[in-house]
Amino acid sequence: xxxxxxxxxxxxxxxxxxxxxxxxxxxxxxxxxxxxxxxxxxxxxxxxxxxxxxxxxxxxxxxxxxxxxxxxxxxxxxxxxxxxxxxxxxxxxxxxxxxxxxxxxxxxxxxxxxxxxxxxxxxxxxxxxxxxxxxxxxxxxxxxxxxxxxxxxxxxxxxxxxxxxxxxxxxxxxxxxxxxxxxxxxxxxxxxxxxxxxxxxxxxxxxxxxxxxxxxxxxxxxxxxxxxxxxxxxxxxxxxxxxxxxxxxxxxxxxxxxxxxxxxxxxxxxxxxxxxxxxxxxxxxxxxxxxxxxxxxxxxxxxxxxxxxxxxxxxxxxxxxxxxxxxxxxxxxxxxxxxxx
Amino acid sequence: xxxxxxxxxxxxxxxxxxxxxxxxxxxxxxxxxxxxxxxxxxxxxxxxxxxxxxxxxxxxxxxxxxxxxxxxxxxxxxxxxxxxxxxxxxxxxxxxxxxxxxxxxxxxxxxxxxxxxxxxxxxxxxxxxxxxxxxxxxxxxxxxxxxxxxxxxxxxxxxxxxxxxxxxxxxxxxxxxxxxxxxxxxxxxxxxxxxxxxxxxxxxxxxxxxxxxxxxxxxxxxxxxxxxxxxxxxxxxxxxxxxxxxxxxxxxxxxxxxxxxxxxxxxxxxxxxxxxxxxxxxxxxxxxxxxxxxxxxxxxxxxxxxxxxxxxxxxxxxxxxxxxxxxxxxxxxxxxxxxxxxxxxxxxxxxxxxxxxxxxxxxxxxxxxxxxxxxxxxxxxxxxxxxxxxxxxxxxxxxxxxxxxxxxxxxxxxxxxxxxxxxxxxxxxxxxxxxxxxxxxxxxxxxxxxxxxxxxxxxxxxxxxxxxxxxxxxxxxxxxxxxxxxxxxxxxxxxxxxxxxxxxxxxxxxxxxxxxxxxxxxxxxxxxxxxxxxxxxxxxxx
Numbered sequence: 001x002x003x004x005x006x007x008x009x010x011x012x013x014x015x016x017x018x019x020x021x022x023x024x025x026x027x028x029x030x031x032x033x034x035x036x037x038x039x040x041x042x043x044x045x046x047x048x049x050x051x052x053x054x055x056x057x058x059x060x061x062x063x064x065x066x067x068x069x070x071x072x073x074x075x076x077x078x079x080x081x082x083x084x085x086x087x088x089x090x091x092x093x094x095x096x097x098x099x100x101x102x103x104x105x106x107x108x109x110x111x112x113x114x115x116x117x118x119x120x121x122x123x124x125x126x127x128x129x130x131x132x133x134x135x136x137x138x139x140x141x142x143x144x145x146x147x148x149x150x151x152x153x154x155x156x157x158x159x160x161x162x163x164x165x166x167x168x169x170x171x172x173x174x175x176x177x178x179x180x181x182x183x184x185x186x187x188x189x190x191x192x193x194x195x196x197x198x199x200x201x202x203x204x205x206x207x208x209x210x211x212x213x214x215x216x217x218x219x220x221x222x223x224x225x226x227x228x229x230x231x232x233x234x235x236x237x238x239x240x241x242x243x244x245x246x247x248x249x250x251x252x253x254x255x256x257x258x259x260x261x262x263x264x265x266x267x268x269x270x271x272x273x274x275x276x277x278x279x280x281x282x283x284x285x286x287x288x289x290x291x292x293x294x295x296x297x298x299x300x301x302x303x304x305x306x307x308x309x310x311x312x313x314x315x316x317x318x319x320x321x322x323x324x325x326x327x328x329x330x331x332x333x334x335x336x337x338x339x340x341x
Numbered sequence: 342x343x344x345x346x347x348x349x350x351x352x353x354x355x356x357x358x359x360x361x362x363x364x365x366x367x368x369x370x371x372x373x374x375x376x377x378x379x380x381x382x383x384x385x386x387x388x389x390x391x392x393x394x395x396x397x398x399x400x401x402x403x404x405x406x407x408x409x410x411x412x413x414x415x416x417x418x419x420x421x422x423x424x425x426x427x428x429x430x431x432x433x434x435x436x437x438x439x440x441x442x443x444x445x446x447x448x449x450x451x452x453x454x455x456x457x458x459x460x461x462x463x464x465x466x467x468x469x470x471x472x473x474x475x476x477x478x479x480x481x482x483x484x485x486x487x488x489x490x491x492x493x494x495x496x497x498x499x500x501x502x503x504x505x506x507x508x509x510x511x512x513x514x515x516x517x518x519x520x521x522x523x524x525x526x527x528x529x530x531x532x533x534x535x536x537x538x539x540x541x542x543x544x545x546x547x548x549x550x551x552x553x554x555x556x557x558x559x560x561x562x563x564x565x566x567x568x569x570x571x572x573x574x575x576x577x578x579x580x581x582x583x584x585x586x587x588x589x590x591x592x593x594x595x596x597x598x599x600x601x602x603x604x605x606x607x608x609x610x611x612x613x614x615x616x617x618x619x620x621x622x623x624x625x626x627x628x629x630x631x632x633x634x635x636x637x638x639x640x641x642x643x644x645x646x647x648x649x650x651x652x653x654x655x656x657x658x659x660x661x662x663x664x665x666x667x668x669x670x671x672x673x674x675x676x677x678x679x680x681x682x683x684x685x686x687x688x689x690x691x692x693x694x695x696x697x698x699x700x701x702x703x704x705x706x707x708x709x710x711x712x713x714x715x716x717x718x719x720x721x722x723x724x725x726x727x728x729x730x731x732x733x734x735x736x737x738x739x740x741x742x743x744x745x746x747x748x749x750x751x752x753x754x755x756x757x758x759x760x761x762x763x764x765x766x767x768x769x770x771x772x773x774x775x776x777x778x779x780x781x782x783x784x785x786x787x788x789x790x791x792x793x794x795x796x797x798x799x800x801x802x803x804x805x806x807x808x809x810x811x812x813x814x815x816x817x818x819x820x821x822x823x824x825x826x827x828x829x830x831x832x833x834x835x836x837x838x839x840x841x842x843x844x845x846x847x848x849x850x851x852x853x854x855x856x857x858x859x860x861x862x863x864x865x866x867x868x869x870x871x872x873x874x875x876x877x878x879x880x881x882x883x
Contacts (some may be wrong), residue, residue, distance in 0.1 A: 035755030041408065041486065051483065085402070086561050087544045093561070152594075159602055167598050173394055173564065173586040289590050291563040299400075299562060299591070302725070 003332065007325070014321040021317040022075070022310065026068050029306035036060055039303055040084050058084075071310070080314075081307035085300065090311035093296060098315075099186035100170060101281055101292030107189075107208050108215030108281075109274055116220045117266065120227025124235060125254055135224055142221025147280060151214040151287035158210055166211050168289035172203050179203075211288040215281060219273040226269040230262035264335045271327030275320045354785050366394065381872035390583035391881070394598040395874060396605035404559070405527040405536065405543040407477070410486030410778070414522050414871035415609070416587065419567060420464075421526035421550035424455055424474070424519040427780050430684055430868040436516055440469060440527055440551060450512035450822045454692055455519075457503040461574045463529035464548045464555050471505040477527045478507075480536075487778045493821070512821025514781070520867050521779030526550065553877040554585060564588045567876065580880045600855070606881075609873055611855050613671035619855045631684040632852040633776040633870035635677050636669065636728065637790070638720075638845045639802040643765040646709065653842040655705035657695040661739050666848045669732035673853060677846035679835040680775070680790050681782040684867050687816075687831040688782070693839050694846075702743050714744020722772035723762065724751035729772045732847070761801035770845075771801055780868040783820065783831045787813060791838055804843030809834055858882060 037054040055061050056119030059070060074081060080090035123135035159167045166172065170188065171181065179200045184191045189208070192201035234240065235258050243253050293312060300308035368856035398414035406421045424441040428434060439442075441455040461469040475497040481488045493513035498506040507515050519525055536542040546559035553575060554567040567585040569577065588605065590596045593612045599605040611619070619625045646652045656836030666674040681688040706714060720736065722729035730751065737747040745832070750768070752760065761767050777785035792813055793805040839846070852870065856863045862878040 035753065038755055041403075082541070087403075087541045088561075097562075155598060160598060164603075167602055167604050168590070168595055169563075169588065169604075173588065174392060176566070177390055177392065177584065178584075238561065254618075287595070289588070289592070289595055291560065295562045295591075 003329070007329075010321075010328070014318075014325075017321060018314060020280055022314060023068070025310055025313045026071065026306075027064075029304065030064055030067070032304060036306070037291055039305065040087075050208050075314075077106050082312040083300070083308045084305045085303050085308070090307050092252070093308065094311055094315055097291060097293045100290060101278070101285070101294065103187045103189065103291060104208065104211055104215060104281055104284070104290060105274065105277055107212040108277060109219060109270070111212055112216040112219035112223055112273070113259055113270060115216070116223025117227050117263075119220070119224035120266070121231055121254060121259060123224065123228040124231030125250075127232065128166050132228075135228070139221035139224040139228075140218075142217040143225070144221075145217055147214055147218065147283040148287055151211070151284055154210045154214055157289070162229050166207050168287075170204070170207055170291055171200070172207075175200055175203055211284050211290055214287070215277060215284045218280065219270070219277060222269055222273055223266060227262060227266045230265045231258055234258045234262045264331055267330055267334060271323055271330070275323045278319050278323075278334070281314055296340065357569075358461055380789060391581075391588055392584045392587065393582040393607070393876065393879060393881075394586045396590045396599045396608040398591060398593065398610045399587070399598065399871065399873075401546070401559075401561075401565070403543060404546040404556070406528050407481050407484065407524070407533070407536070408486045408543075409526075410523050412871055413872055414869075416565060416567075416783070417526065418522065418552070418869065418872045419554045419585075419874075419876045420527065420548050420552045420556060422552050423521070423525040423527065424457075425516055427517065427520040427866075427868045428869060429864070430736070432520045436520060437630075440474075441519075444516060446515075451509045453499070453507040453509070453515040453519075454504050455507075457505065458574060459503055462549050462572060463551055465529050465531050467531055469527060469551050470502050471499040471504075474505045474527055474532050474534055475499050476530045480528070480533050481524045485524040485856045487521070490518050490521055490524050490778055490784075509821070511870050512818065513784075514820050514824065517781055518779060520868075522871060523778050525779075532553060552804075556655060557584070562589055573877075575877070581672045582876060582879065582881075585876050600857070602649065606860060607874060607879075608855070609854070613673055613853065616853065616855070624858055626856045626858060628854040628856065628865060629673060630852045630854070630865045631675075631682070631683060631867055632850045633682055633867065634774060634777070635680065635682045635849045636665075636732075636772070636774055636847040637677065637680055638773060638847070639761070639771045639790075640845070641765075641767050641771075641803060642799070642805075642843055643717070643767075643803045646711055647718075647769055649709050650841055651705050651709035652711060654695070655702040655709065655711075655743065656740065656745070656843045657845055658698045658702035658705065659699050659739050659743050659745075660695065660845055660847070661735055662695075662847065663697070664735050665732040668735060669728040670848065670850055673851040674848035675851070677849050679839050680844070681831075681835065681844055682776070682786075683849045683861060685777065685782045686780060687828040687835075689832045692832060692835040695839075695842075697739075699739075701741055706743060714740075714746075717746035717748065718769040719748050719750065720772065721750045721752050721757050721768045722769040723754045723757055723774070725753070726772075729774070733772065744867075758799075758801075762797050762799075764803065767801070775799075776870065781820075781838055783813075787834060787838075790818070791843060802843035804841065806837070806841065806843075809837055809841075812837065 037051040037060065040054050040058065041050055059067055071081065078091070083090050083093055084293065086093060119135045119138065123132045126132055138246065155167055158165045175181070179197055181188055181191055181197060181200050182195050184194055188204040188335065189201065192204055240253060242256060243257055280295060281292060282294035285292050286298055289295070296308065297312045300312065397415060399412040401413045401416065402411040403409055403413060406417055409417055420745045422439045424439060426437045426439050428437055440458055440461065442458050444453060446453050457469065457471060457474065463469055467473070476518070478491060478494070478497045482491050482494070493509045493511050494515070495508045495510045498508060500506050509515070529549035532542070546556045546565065548555040551574070553570055555570050555571045557566040557568040560564050565587040567587065569583050590599065593610060596605070596608040597611045597615060600608040616627060620627045640647045640656070641651050642648050662676045666672060666676065675683055678688065678690050678692055678694055679692045706712065718740065720733065722733050733749050737749060740747050757771060761771050775786060775790065779785070789800065791800055791802060791804060791809065793810055794800060797803065812830055812834035816827050816834060819827035819830060852865065854863070854865060854873070859882050860879055861882050862880045863876065
């Protein structure tokens with residue numbers, strides 16, 4: 001019952017957050033000087049008569065509050081408008097690219113969790129040993145290395161010098177002729193697996209590795225540090241000492257008793273990092289020419305394609321709000337104390 | 342479990358170490374790595390068509406061949422064709438007939454008759470005939486991005502199925518205009534109807550032309566896949582590419598790595614600072630050619646003291662031209678001779694240039710009654726233009742030496758034009774990158790940039806010279822009847838223009854191509870500056 005009330009309250013707040021975000025983005029994108037009609041016509045040398053026609057068509061001749069009201073009215077009807085640059089519905093542009101970004105995001109976060117959590121445990125269990133120092137160095141490097149720099153290093157090392165992984169893109173361009181992917185879900189790993197397209201699966205995986213690790217670097221560092229701190233705190237508690245006194249093996253204590261209680265704060269961090277990584281993929285996408293939301297957003301920003309910018313901002317904000325909600329719910333499930341409060 | 346954790350963490354460490362070593366190694370090994378640049382052919386799949394892979398920087402602002410007036414001209418000429426094609430400067434024949442087989446001009450130069458190639462169909466199966474030509478030209482005159490190039494055409498007349506006549510109000514070189522890279526494509530009437538019904542008709546990049554390739558699929562921001570038009574009237578021979586995959590790659594260094602690593606067979610616009618590595622590599626040919634583009638600036642001659650020709654000349658002498666080329670284009674440019682880009686009609690080096698001469702500039706300022714300068718100038722440039730951003734401060738520094746204070750402002754192009762059109766309230770100096778819509782800088786640059794009109798459009802210097810206008814009018818009129826005489830008049834006009842200095846002419850850019858020896862058939866044609874790769878002519882070297 002309480003969970004439902006909680007969710008309801010959170011969704012209400014979320015709506016206000018989104019309205020605020022839309023208002024700010026709309027104002028900024030319309031105050032910045034640009035020539036939207038020229039962009040729509042695809043040329044700065046368009047004829048004045050054509051520019052005027054497009055201004056009227058796009059409603060740019062109306063007062064800003066009216067334009068905002070029209071935008072919000074359409075938004076409620078699920079219409080995010082048409083992109084000025086591509087002239088296709090923004091909603092379609094976003095959904096077309098969402099799967100590419102999400103696939104990269106999930107892959108990156110999967111790696112980050114798979115590596116970050118054990119590193120934290122390792123570091124806490126052998127505190128102050130060389131292993132701990134090592135893990136701490138890794139996490140500091142991971143957190144402080146900018147994604148665009150790490151991405152370039154990855155490309156130089158693994159593509160140019162070692163030739164182990166491809167440079168950029170999501171799939172090899174020959175693949176479409178030899179082993180075309182059937183987009184069942186548009187998550188290529190899943191699609192190729194479902195259709196038993198093993199050659200394509202291998203190619204898709206190969207393309208994911210470098211951007212995946214680049215994206216994972218920051219979360220790995222963060223998760224490892226967070227988990228280490230949480231583990232240390234838990235390992236110092238009385239019940240662990242008691243468990244040790246009972247002669248329970250150290251491995252069981254660490255993984256069964258300590259990790260379970262230390263995972264809750266780590267979960268928050270993972271959740272927040274997912275939200276961060278949703279926009280953090282932008283750098284990674286640009287470097288690896290990954291056909292996701294990031295590339296689209298960067299291009300839209302440079303062109304001041306405001307319907308696209310609005311759509312992306314709202315999507316990002318919704319993602320943040322949603323992920324926060326999921327994290328809170330997960331915590332309630334993992335930690336009964338929160339449920340009781 | 343414990344062991345597994347160790348293995349995992351070791352792997353991570355290893356990954357980071359390899360990265361670190363790799364980056365250190367590239368500094369010294371870069372040239373070695375590029376000499377072994379693999380060729381696409383070596384990694385071609387066992388099955389599948391012969392594919393050409395190109396890494397492009399050119400954006401596609403529209404797929405509409407009628408509206409097109411931007412960088413999509415890199416792709417469109419592979420899909421759409423014009424009546425004629427203009428050959429590169431210095432060719433024996435000026436034109437190559439494409440959709441027209443022959444053409445003639447009447448004795449009074451007021452009508453051009455084109456005899457069309459028979460048996461040509463559009464990609465959608467519609468026949469290419471006189472009615473289709475008329476419909477295309479009418480559409481482009483009505484709402485084409487560069488429709489103004491047909492201003493002299495009164496009407497297009499369908500004589501018979503394969504004969505079409507352009508009736509002019511005043512003599513103009515219609516053969517030249519019909520070969521334009523903008524506003525001259527012949528498009529299927531079905532597509533024109535489709536666009537009339539739905540303004541977003543072209544969003545997905547469908548093909549309705551007659552060219553050798555068709556758009557098979559278009560994924561915005563990702564790639565365009567072109568496939569052979571098997572019905573192409575020019576026919577096909579072995580060795581031509583069946584498919585062309587154009588990857589859209591905004592990052593220049595990524596394009597370079599794709600080319601070097603074999604993920605692309607060809608790449609557009611590599612970073613200028615990295616050209617050295619390719620020049621010393623026997624697997625590549627680096628070509629530096631003149632281009633269509635030049636950098637200039639207007640002086641606002643409505644504003645004192647820029648209304649004084651001596652002051653404008655003084656400022657023209659105070660421009661460090663070579664430094665600007667070095668900073669703005671990594672040295673890949675040549676100082677302009679007026680607003681006509683080198684090699685483009687009616688360019689001529691007899692029109693003169695200003696040298697960088699601070700003493701002369703000071704002397705001229707003194708002559709004009711501004712000893713030691715003492716005035717200030719508001720200069721704007723286009724914010725998104727990295728070259729202008731780089732060289733604008735050089736002008737400020739140099740003008741400071743003659744006592745002229747410059748404030749620099751970065752604006753969007755639209756804002757810059759808007760401000761520039763506000764007459765005496767406008768900025769003093771406007772930096773501009775310009776190129777003609779088709780291979781005639783007389784009809785475009787010389788008119789658009791400096792022909793005085795009551796209401797300014799791109800002629801932002803407000804320089805009102807009846808003499809220049811008269812010379813231009815004469816030259817333009819002659820261009821439809823006597824090309825050589827027309828050029829002489831244009832040269833006279835530009836000589837006057839350079840003398841009076843209503844603008845500064847910085848440099849003409851160079852087009853740089855890095856072509857792997859594994860590809861043959863590449864030819865640079867100055868007259869189609871955006872059409873970098875003509876897929877039909879390219880072959881994989883044996």
